Amino acid sequence: MSKVLMIGAGGVATVAAFKIVQNADVFTEFMIASRRKAKCDQLVKSIHDKGYNYDIKTAQVDADDVEQLKALFNDFKPELVVNLALPYQDLTIMEACLACGCNYLDTANYEPKDEAHFEYSWQWAYKEKFEQAGLTAILGCGFDPGVSGIYTAYAAKHHFDEIQYLDIVDCNAGNHHKAFATNFNPEINIREITQKGLYYEDGKWIETEPLAVHKTLTYPNIGGRESYLMHHEELESLVKNYPTIKRGRFWMTFGQQYLTYLDCIENLGMSRIDEIEYEAPLADKPEQKVKVKIVPLQFLKAVLPNPQDLGENYDGETSIGCRIRGLKDGKEHTYYIYNNCKHQEAYNETGMQGVSYTTGVPAMIGTMMFCKGLWRKPGVWNVEEFDPDPFMEQLNKQGLPWHEVFDGDLEL
C-alpha cells in the first residue's frame, strides 16, 4: 500500500504532484489538500491537461488546525503525509500524524510566524514520540535542505573517510524578466535572506551581519557569480551527523538588482513581520474606513509576482552543489558534486520554474523512498541519516542528474 496525502498546492507541490503521477506504479492512492480546495482542483486539472490520466482526490484543510488535520487523516487514512505547505505548519501536521498513526515528510524546518528564526530543535523534540509510535518522520527533503544532505552522505559513504570542510553553493543564474520576484513563497524567502549569516567553525557557530561576507564563485556552465554567506538549516544537522566537519558554510548567489530591491524593501519597512495598524476602506462602503492589522511582509507578498507564474519567460539555469575537502586513505582530496537545472525544461514539464522543480522532485523521491520501504525507521530523521544510494539513483532518473569533479579547485 502507498497512500499519500500531500498538503499544499503551491509551486513545490505542483512539481511533486506531477512527479507522483509520473511514478504511478509506486503510488497507489494520492490526495492533495490545501487551504483552498479550488487550488487543488486547478492543480489536478493542469495534470490531466498534460495527458496524465490519474485519479487524484482533493480536499480543503487548514493545516494550522490540528483538529481539522486529524479529521482529514482519519477519513483518508494516508500512510504518509507530505507537508508542502509552509514551515509554520510543520508542528501541527506532525502532531496530527502522531495522533492518527501517519508517517511524515517535509522540505523546510519549523519557523514560528512571529519570529524569523528557524532551527531543528522544535522538530527534533518529537523524536521519541515518533519512535514510540513506530512512525517515520523525514525532515528537509527538498534540494537545500535535502539533496545537499544526500550529496554529503554520498560523499561520506563513497569518497571520504573524514569530511573536514563543507561548502554548500546555491546559484540561480536564471532570468524571469521581472524587476523583482522571489522563486518560492516570498514571505518565507525574504525572512530567510534578511537574517544574519551563520556558519560553523571549530565547534562554534559564528554569526555575521546579513549578506556581509561574499566572494565570486565559478559555477559550471554559468561562470563567476557573487555568492553570499547565509545561514541555512541543513548546516545544523550536517555538523551534528558528521562531527569531523571543521567548517560548514552555505553560499547563495544574488544579482545586484535583486540586492538593491531587497535593500529598498527593508528600508521601507516592508520586510517587517510584526503587525501594524492600517485604516482600510470597507469593501462595500469605500467612503467608510475601518482599522485593520496587517503584517507588511504579508502585504508585500500580495503585490509581488506569484512565484508560480514566473516559469513561462524564465531562461537560464540553477546550479546547486556541495564542495567538500577531507581525507581518504590518509590523503587530502577535494570533491564537488552538483546539479544544474534549466528553468525552461522545468516549465515545459510541469508549468513551474527551476527553483520549484529542484525542490518538488526530491520531495517526490523521498516519498518514493518511504513508499518502497527503503527509508523507514521509527523516529525523526534528517535525510543524510538514510542510505543515499537509492535516492541518488532516482535523481538521475527523475530529472535532476548530478555530476562530480574530483580533486579540482574548490575556490574556498
Ligand SMILES: NC(=O)c1ccc[n+]([C@@H]2O[C@H](COP(=O)([O-])OP(=O)(O)OC[C@H]3O[C@@H](n4cnc5c(N)ncnc54)[C@H](O)[C@@H]3O)[C@@H](O)[C@H]2O)c1
Ligand atoms: N528545501 C528546499 O530546497 C526548499 C526550496 C524552496 C521552498 N521550500 C519550501 O517548500 C514549501 C512550499 O513552498 P512554495 O514555494 O510551494 O510555497 P507556496 O506559497 O507556493 O505554496 C504553499 C501552499 O501551502 C498552502 N498553505 C499555506 N498555509 C496553509 C494552511 N494553513 N493550511 C493548508 N494549506 C496551507 C498554500 O495555500 C499553498 O498552496 C515551503 O515550506 C518552502 O519553505 C524548500
Ligand SMILES: N[C@@H](CCCCN[C@@H](CCC(=O)O)C(=O)O)C(=O)O
Ligand atoms: N534553493 C534556494 C532557492 C532560493 C534561490 C534564491 N536566489 C535568488 C537570487 C535572485 C537574483 O539574484 O536575481 C532567487 O530568488 O533566485 C533556497 O533554498 O532558498
